[in-house]
Amino acid sequence: MLKAIDLACVRGDRRLFANLGFNLEPGGRLHVTGENGSGKTSLLRILCGLSPPEAGEIHWQGEPIRTLGDEYRKAVLYLGHHNAIKEELTALENLRTTAALAGIAVENEEGTDVLARVGLAGREDLPVRFLSQGQKRRVALSRLLWSPAPLWILDEPFVALDTAAVSWLAEIVGAHLTRGGMAVLTSHQEVSIASGIEQFLRIAP
Amino acid sequence: MNNKIIHWFKFGSPQSFYPLAGKMIPWFWALAAIFCAAGLWVGFFVAPTDATQGEAYRIIFIHVPASWMSMFLYIVMACWAGIGLSLNTRLSSMMASAIAPTGAMFAFLSLWTGALWGKPMWGTWWVWDARLTSELILLFLYLGFMALQAAIDEPRRADKAGAILALVGVVNVPIIYFSVKWWNTLHQGASISMSKAPSMAITMLWGMLIMALAFWMYSIAVALQRARAIMLERERHTDWVKYAVE
Amino acid sequence: MKADALNPASSLAELGTLGVLVAVARRDLLLALRRKSEVMTVLFFFVIVVSLFPLGIGPEMGLLRTIAPGVLWVAALLAAMLSLNRLFAADYADGTLEQMVLSPAPLGLLVIGKILAHWLVTGLPLVLIAPVLGLQYDLDGRALGVLILSLLIGTPLLSLIGAIGAALTLGVRGGGVLLSLLTLPLYIPALIFGAGAVEADISGLGAAGHLSLLAALLALSCFFAPWATTAGLRIALE
Numbered sequence: 243m244l245k246a247i248d249l250a251c252v253r254g255d256r257r258l259f260a261n262l263g264f265n266l267e268p269g270g271r272l273h274v275t276g277e278n279g280s281g282k283t284s285l286l287r288i289l290c291g292l293s294p295p296e297a298g299e300i301h302w303q304g305e306p307i308r309t310l311g312d313e314y315r316k317a318v319l320y321l322g323h324h325n326a327i328k329e330e331l332t333a334l335e336n337l338r339t340t341a342a343l344a345g346i347a348v349e350n351e352e353g354t355d356v357l358a359r360v361g362l363a364g365r366e367d368l369p370v371r372f373l374s375q376g377q378k379r380r381v382a383l384s385r386l387l388w389s390p391a392p393l394w395i396l397d398e399p400f401v402a403l404d405t406a407a408v409s410w411l412a413e414i415v416g417a418h419l420t421r422g423g424m425a426v427l428t429s430h431q432e433v434s435i436a437s438g439i440e441q442f443l444r445i446a447p
Numbered sequence: 448m449n450n451k452i453i454h455w456f457k458f459g460s461p462q463s464f465y466p467l468a469g470k471m472i473p474w475f476w477a478l479a480a481i482f483c484a485a486g487l488w489v490g491f492f493v494a495p496t497d498a499t500q501g502e503a504y505r506i507i508f509i510h511v512p513a514s515w516m517s518m519f520l521y522i523v524m525a526c527w528a529g530i531g532l533s534l535n536t537r538l539s540s541m542m543a544s545a546i547a548p549t550g551a552m553f554a555f556l557s558l559w560t561g562a563l564w565g566k567p568m569w570g571t572w573w574v575w576d577a578r579l580t581s582e583l584i585l586l587f588l589y590l591g592f593m594a595l596q597a598a599i600d601e602p603r604r605a606d607k608a609g610a611i612l613a614l615v616g617v618v619n620v621p622i623i624y625f626s627v628k629w630w631n632t633l634h635q636g637a638s639i640s641m642s643k644a645p646s647m648a649i650t651m652l653w654g655m656l657i658m659a660l661a662f663w664m665y666s667i668a669v670a671l672q673r674a675r676a677i678m679l680e681r682e683r684h685t686d687w688v689k690y691a692v693e
Numbered sequence: 694m695k696a697d698a699l700n701p702a703s704s705l706a707e708l709g710t711l712g713v714l715v716a717v718a719r720r721d722l723l724l725a726l727r728r729k730s731e732v733m734t735v736l737f738f739f740v741i742v743v744s745l746f747p748l749g750i751g752p753e754m755g756l757l758r759t760i761a762p763g764v765l766w767v768a769a770l771l772a773a774m775l776s777l778n779r780l781f782a783a784d785y786a787d788g789t790l791e792q793m794v795l796s797p798a799p800l801g802l803l804v805i806g807k808i809l810a811h812w813l814v815t816g817l818p819l820v821l822i823a824p825v826l827g828l829q830y831d832l833d834g835r836a837l838g839v840l841i842l843s844l845l846i847g848t849p850l851l852s853l854i855g856a857i858g859a860a861l862t863l864g865v866r867g868g869g870v871l872l873s874l875l876t877l878p879l880y881i882p883a884l885i886f887g888a889g890a891v892e893a894d895i896s897g898l899g900a901a902g903h904l905s906l907l908a909a910l911l912a913l914s915c916f917f918a919p920w921a922t923t924a925g926l927r928i929a930l931e
Contacts, residue, residue, distance in 0.1 A: 615921050
């Protein structure tokens with residue numbers, strides 16, 4: 243359902259990659275690997291539609307994402323290096339605002355419940371700046387529990403998580419894939435995700 | 448460099464346009480020189496002495512065409528930038544960036560000659576009339592465009608951001624001009640106005656038109672030269688540049 | 694922590710487009726409330742600048758009355774411009790702007806929500822305190838009324854136009870000063886009509902013409918400014 247055709251990316255004077263293509267079906271998982279600076283993050287941002295590729299096209303369910311616009315954005319959940327949370331707001335406020343931006347209304351009780359599942363029970367009314375790095379990351383990851391988007395694009399999602407959290411996240415991704423979702427992710431760590439058809443994409447200079 | 452086929456869109460790439468521009472530049476310089484000579488001759492020898500302003504009015508033959516050029520070039524620049532933004536062509540954006548300094552120069556020239564005209568006429572170096580004030584604001588718009596592009600390191604982002612600014616500017620120029628005119632008439636009345644040129648003899652109009660043409664040819668020549676330099680700098684890692692520079 | 698295989702989308706309601714706009718505005722207002730110092734500094738800047746002019750020119754009331762509309766409007770302009778940096782910079786730095794661009798809601802709507810919140814926090818206080826400062830310049834009641842009205846129409850206009858510059862200069866070197874260079878020429882029509890309205894009222898000509906032109910500019914920028922701003926934001930995030 244997600245198809246990349248002949249993608250090329252140029253950053254400054256360097257051509258990061260060219261003729262990059264893949265096909266991702268429901269239940270599929272694409273693991274993007276490569277050295278630091280090889281263009282993994284650039285690829286993910288191109289897949290989101292944030293950056294236009296130097297060449298090539300991306301198709302979602304047969305249509306180019308350029309023409310789909312909002313419809314494609316509805317189907318994508320992107321987690322980048324930034325947590326995309328506001329330090330002055332509480333975890334609960336952050337969750338509800340992030341959901342509102344995606345067009346979803348989350349009530350207080352539902353939000354508290356999600357935060358409990360993420361391991362932040364009792365901390366949902368604390369301004370996020372009082373949380374640890376790992377806890378902030380979990381606030382960011384709480385999106386995965388309420389978002390209906392079928393395509394997850396995750397850039398280094400396991401960073402700043404302890405081992406328990408890593409396996410928790412792996413299970414979440416696995417459950418998503420079992421439900422028919424898709425995931426594109428980059429990771430330096432070796433992570434085993436139980437389900438889903440795995441593809442590897444290595445970006446080499 | 449082996450394009451024997453003249454295909455219009457071929458020249459949309461810097462690689463093909465570079466040699467074409469190189470061939471065109473000397474012609475435009477020649478035209479500029481011819482028109483300039485003709486215009487200055489008309490301006491200084493053919494046009495009659497003005498009844499009220501004497502000989503000093505002749506600076507109008509530089510001041511007015513410079514004003515026209517500064518406004519015309521802003522519109523041209525905005526068009527190129529807009530094309531570059533919507534069609535995602537690099538060359539169009541390079542043309543816009545190449546035109547900007549020349550447009551700014553003409554705006555400055557217009558202000559400077561305006562001051563030189565004002566002093567013998569009305570005793571002051573500057574007068575806040577509608578045209579001069581609008582010209583000053585136009586200069587700021589040019590400088591803003593150039594500053595924005597200079598501040599952004601990534602060339603494509605600089606192109607696109609500059610394009611947005613130029614398009615916003617082009618929409619605002621009539622608004623600014625109208626508001627400045629409004630401001631001027633309410634405050635000063637019509638006592639001093641550089642927009643009111645001395646009653647035009649036909650020869651005066653011809654002189655200004657010919658000088659405008661001269662400035663236009665000059666602008667094209669200079670813009671093409673600057674565009675070539677931009678092309679070399681931006682594409683310095685490609686093979687054709689290495690070949691062209693040898 | 695428990696892993697959960699529940700379908701997350703089962704029980705959640707959708708938010709309408711207006712709801713999204715309100716959510717963005719509320720968020721920004723909440724943030725401003727928790728960082729009150731940023732709001733207050735803009736207000737204090739306005740007050741200080743207005744107080745500088747009599748110190749520089751002399752306390753002669755007749756002269757001050759003449760320059761009052763211009764001074765108050767220029768000070769409001771500069772204060773508005775100072776606050777523009779903060780419109781998108783924080784969101785850009787922590788990644789929330791990226792999420793906004795990726796949101797299925799129209800980006801223009803989100804931008805309007807942000808500008809609305811920005812105006813409520815930086816523009817509206819100027820409108821409210823301007824008449825007090827106008828008294829320092831010996832403006833009479835009616836002129837003060839026109840001043841309030843002109844700023845009420847003008848400050849949203851300044852926020853809208855300023856948002857364009859803020860978007861274009863996101864993350865760019867020399868951001869603040871560059872933003873001023875880009876935005877101030879575009880502010881000039883607002884200044885002319887806004888200050889002109891107060892002057893016209895003082896001189897008895899009636900402010901209606903100026904105010905309607907100012908309102909027309911506001912209407913125009915409500916359409917164009919969000920377009921240019923969203924284009925600028927997308928470019929900044931490429």
